[in-house]
Amino acid sequence: MIALAMAQRRPLRFVVAGAVNTAFGLAIYPLLLWSVPAFATHYLVALGIAQTLSLCFAFATYKLGVFRTRGNLVREFGAFSSFYLFNYAANWAALPLLVELAAIPPVIAQLAFSAVLIATSWLWHSRVTFRESRR
Numbered sequence: 001m002i003a004l005a006m007a008q009r010r011p012l013r014f015v016v017a018g019a020v021n022t023a024f025g026l027a028i029y030p031l032l033l034w035s036v037p038a039f040a041t042h043y044l045v046a047l048g049i050a051q052t053l054s055l056c057f058a059f060a061t062y063k064l065g066v067f068r069t070r071g072n073l074v075r076e077f078g079a080f081s082s083f084y085l086f087n088y089a090a091n092w093a094a095l096p097l098l099v100e101l102a103a104i105p106p107v108i109a110q111l112a113f114s115a116v117l118i119a120t121s122w123l124w125h126s127r128v129t130f131r132e133s134r135r
Helices: 002-035 043-067 073-101 106-129
Strands: none
Touching (some): 073 106
16 A cells, blocks of 8 residues: 555656656756866766766666666666667757757757657656666
């Protein structure tokens, strides 16, 4: 009964964690761009740093605050990371095109990628990363 009640609250916890993760992820990239003058021209270095920090922060919030699993940490982090690495690869490929060719500011281009992540992350994390183990 308690497990069912906890599972029913999971989507709400996911939305809250997602909002916190999104705020962190959206804040860290412009913060790096604006606080380190070299990142104005080396925006992809800032992107790599921001993505690494955001990945670790998001994993901790989803594992500890949403899914609360006691599963294999290495397997979960691998599955979690694979979702974001795929998205990061697409981001790394598209961001220079959007910034250099389409003349879209880097921060605005990142907002578009965040929308894609939000739309797909629940399905991946609930069914792959933090799936209930079958006994």
